[in-house]
Amino acid sequence: xxxxxxxxxxxxxxxxxxxxxxxxxxxxxxxxxxxxxxxxxxxxxxxxxxxxxxxxxxxxxxxxxxxxxxxxxxxxxxxxxxxxxxxxxxxxxxxxxxxxxxxxxxxxxxxxxxxxxxxxxxxxxxxxxxxxxxxxxxxxxxxxxxxxxxxxxxxxxxxxxxxxxxxxxxxxxxxxxxxxxxxxxxxxxxxxxxxxxxxxxxxxxxxxxxxxxxxxxxxxxxxxxxxxxxxxxxxxxxxxxxxxxxxxxxxxxxxxxxxxxxxxxxxxxxxxxxxxxxxxxxxxxxxxxxxxxxxxxxxxxxxxxxxxxxxxxxxxxxxxxxxxxxxxxxxxxxxxxxxxxxxxxxxxxxxxxxxxxxxxxxxxxxxxxxxxxxxxxxxxxxxxxxxxxxxxxxxxxxxxxxxxxxxxxxxxxxxxxxxxxxxxxxxxxxxxxxxxxxxxxxxxxxxxxxxxxxxxxxxxxxxxxxxxxxxxxxxxxxxxxxxxxxxxxxxxxxxxxxxxxxxxxxxxxxxxxxxxxxxxxxxxxxxxxxxxxxxxxxxxxxxxxxxxxxxxxxxxxxxxxxxxxxxxxxxxxxxxxxxxxxxxxxxxxxxxxxxxxxxxxxxxxxxxxxxxxxxxxx
Amino acid sequence: xxxxxxxxxxxxxxxxxxxxxxxxxxxxxxxxxxxxxxxxxxxxxxxxxxxxxxxxxxxxxxxxxxxxxxxxxxxxxxxxxxxxxxxxxxxxx
Numbered sequence: 001x002x003x004x005x006x007x008x009x010x011x012x013x014x015x016x017x018x019x020x021x022x023x024x025x026x027x028x029x030x031x032x033x034x035x036x037x038x039x040x041x042x043x044x045x046x047x048x049x050x051x052x053x054x055x056x057x058x059x060x061x062x063x064x065x066x067x068x069x070x071x072x073x074x075x076x077x078x079x080x081x082x083x084x085x086x087x088x089x090x091x092x093x094x095x096x097x098x099x100x101x102x103x104x105x106x107x108x109x110x111x112x113x114x115x116x117x118x119x120x121x122x123x124x125x126x127x128x129x130x131x132x133x134x135x136x137x138x139x140x141x142x143x144x145x146x147x148x149x150x151x152x153x154x155x156x157x158x159x160x161x162x163x164x165x166x167x168x169x170x171x172x173x174x175x176x177x178x179x180x181x182x183x184x185x186x187x188x189x190x191x192x193x194x195x196x197x198x199x200x201x202x203x204x205x206x207x208x209x210x211x212x213x214x215x216x217x218x219x220x221x222x223x224x225x226x227x228x229x230x231x232x233x234x235x236x237x238x239x240x241x242x243x244x245x246x247x248x249x250x251x252x253x254x255x256x257x258x259x260x261x262x263x264x265x266x267x268x269x270x271x272x273x274x275x276x277x278x279x280x281x282x283x284x285x286x287x288x289x290x291x292x293x294x295x296x297x298x299x300x301x302x303x304x305x306x307x308x309x310x311x312x313x314x315x316x317x318x319x320x321x322x323x324x325x326x327x328x329x330x331x332x333x334x335x336x337x338x339x340x341x342x343x344x345x346x347x348x349x350x351x352x353x354x355x356x357x358x359x360x361x362x363x364x365x366x367x368x369x370x371x372x373x374x375x376x377x378x379x380x381x382x383x384x385x386x387x388x389x390x391x392x393x394x395x396x397x398x399x400x401x402x403x404x405x406x407x408x409x410x411x412x413x414x415x416x417x418x419x420x421x422x423x424x425x426x427x428x429x430x431x432x433x434x435x436x437x438x439x440x441x442x443x444x445x446x447x448x449x450x451x452x453x454x455x456x457x458x459x460x461x462x463x464x465x466x467x468x469x470x471x472x473x474x475x476x477x478x479x480x481x482x483x484x485x486x487x488x489x490x491x492x493x494x495x496x497x498x499x500x501x502x503x504x505x506x507x508x509x510x511x512x513x514x515x516x517x518x519x520x521x522x523x524x525x526x527x528x529x530x531x532x533x534x535x536x537x538x539x540x541x542x543x544x545x546x547x548x549x550x551x552x553x554x555x556x557x558x559x560x561x562x563x564x565x566x567x568x569x570x571x572x573x574x575x576x577x578x579x580x581x582x583x584x585x586x587x588x589x590x591x592x593x594x595x596x597x598x599x600x601x602x603x604x605x606x607x608x609x610x611x612x613x614x615x616x617x618x
Numbered sequence: 619x620x621x622x623x624x625x626x627x628x629x630x631x632x633x634x635x636x637x638x639x640x641x642x643x644x645x646x647x648x649x650x651x652x653x654x655x656x657x658x659x660x661x662x663x664x665x666x667x668x669x670x671x672x673x674x675x676x677x678x679x680x681x682x683x684x685x686x687x688x689x690x691x692x693x694x695x696x697x698x699x700x701x702x703x704x705x706x707x708x709x710x711x
Contacts (some may be wrong), residue, residue: 212679313680426657
């Protein structure tokens with residue numbers, strides 16, 4: 001049977017989805033739109049195979065954004081290529097039923113078999129909220145079950161009831177009577193919901209004091225901003241410091257594997273392909289898995305805790321000064337992990353201009369794919385020192401690079417507002433601030449796991465094929481027999497690099513860097529692997545040496561800094577550009593993004609290089 | 619913007635003008651003269667979906683940093699952040 005999860009944002013829909021399906025999840029897109037389609041699978045106690053789709057959160061079926069349209073069309077069975085759900089599970093946060101019960105009354109009119117899931121029932125009980133579920137079920141005319149997504153047996157009642165509904169004839173859908181509600185009907189449904197809640201729910205005399213206490217500090221005009229800055233600072237120190245041991249372990253494993261291949265296989269093309277193309281190429285990207293997981297860990301923790309909405313609240317007017325909507329904060333923060341989900345997350349912004357501005361600047365946020373490049377160069381050129389007694393200099397440089405990205409994003413946004421979208425009226429900022437909740441560790445773990453899997457799949461497909469291509473470019477044609485010098489100097493890669501090199505020479509880039517920038521278009525982190533391949537092959541027998549050590553001997557500090565500056569802005573990601581094209585509905589904004597980022601990158605590198613040379617770092 | 623309905627004895631005000639700590643009850647919604655980028659009907663619908671219905675208890679819990687905007691409002695037991703501009707559509711007593 002097919003189930004669909006519907007609920008308001010913050011209803012705990014996703015943690016219920018994770019509890020039901022564990023890691024049996026499939027993430028794809030709905031056809032024609034870039035709304036994420038999350039489907040999972042499980043088996044009911046009676047052995048029934050069930051699939052469940054986690055629909056985008058919504059307060060009503062009016063469908064005012066592409067996400068909300070998906071939810072509406074899916075429930076009504078109108079979504080292209082989707083069969084209507086056999087059972088709709090309307091998920092509610094038990095501590096906060098008002099808006100969900102109203103949504104449920106609206107869902108009832110669609111005629112689909114429906115069940116209300118009172119999720120996070122344990123939290124409600126702890127806070128002194130009591131719900132008369134049988135009476136509520138009677139008043140609503142739909143089955144009501146309680147659930148505790150985090151506890152092992154917490155979904156037992158839900159599963160049992162699902163089986164019961166599946167075996168009964170009552171599961172047959174009724175006629176769809178739903179129409180978009182007028183304001184009068186909205187009022188009437190909310191009144192009805194309030195009436196049912198008054199009759200079935202008793203709230204504690206004292207509301208949740210923890211949320212109030214935390215908010216008194218976290219939303220305080222001064223302390224709140226300081227905390228936000230601290231959270232971001234800790235996040236980036238963690239990305240650099242905590243991941244280090246794991247990264248060294250991974251890096252050592254790959255070089256051991258490379259050595260093993262080197263010793264086992266006879267010298268020749270196959271040995272070179274496996275060691276230099278495959279192992280050192282893919283290895284140098286997979287090494288960054290720990291950092292990507294840490295970034296997502298932070299983002300998911302903050303989201304689950306309820307802090308993300310607070311950050312949007314704090315940033316709304318500040319970002320408004322730069323022409324951004326408070327809701328843009330979450331997409332932009334997600335862009336620190338990857339611009340693609342970030343750009344996709346801009347769908348929560350329903351004003352087209354606000355959305356467009358956010359999309360244009362999202363790629364300036366330092367995505368995790370830049371981390372490999374930054375890390376490589378920083379560890380090769382910046383000494384591992386403490387400054388002011390407690391700050392790691394490398395971490396500080398990293399923080400500076402992030403700050404430069406954020407600063408330039410705000411600047412660009414301001415310019416867009418000023419020059420391009422001048423007749424601009426700010427769109428409303430209306431956002432629920434959910435009560436704080438302790439993050440659900442299992443749910444977080446599944447979230448991080450899903451992201452890690454996506455990254456590895458990318459490393460296994462796109463990056464692997466780019467690695468093979470760059471190895472091919474760097475190995476063929478082979479040098480004539482008996483000539484001196486590194487083999488790569490005779491290859492296709494060298495030819496391309498040398499053609500483009502004059503364009504990049506003013507930035508201090510040598511032709512090897514230019515060669516690495518080309519496959520870097522597929523994904524930024526590929527540039528690291530490409531540098532590895534280019535230099536490893538050039539280095540012959542010392543292939544397994546650390547790329548960083550090699551770079552430190554080959555590049556000047558000015559070149560390294562110039563490349564860092566380049567990567568703050570570089571439009572170096574074909575997938576991001578493709579997503580921008582899809583989300584804005586045309587090549588125009590994609591071309592604009594590419595052009596403005598290229599110009600910024602070139603200018604920044606030019607300035608950085610020349611200043612560094614003038615200061616004697618050339 | 620600050621027009622006060624004189625027909626009723628209780629002093630009414632727009633929620634968008636309320637200070638931190640204010641608490642009251644929603645009297646009615648009036649999105650017509652509000653300077654929002656949304657059409658009046660759409661603004662009213664969204665406010666209703668977030669639970670701003672007549673008779674609901676509201677309290678202004680927090681104010682933003684710049685211009686004391688946006689504001690965090692407790693409606694019954696839900697907390698919602700809105701800008702003052704949009705909160706002007708909510709008339710409270």
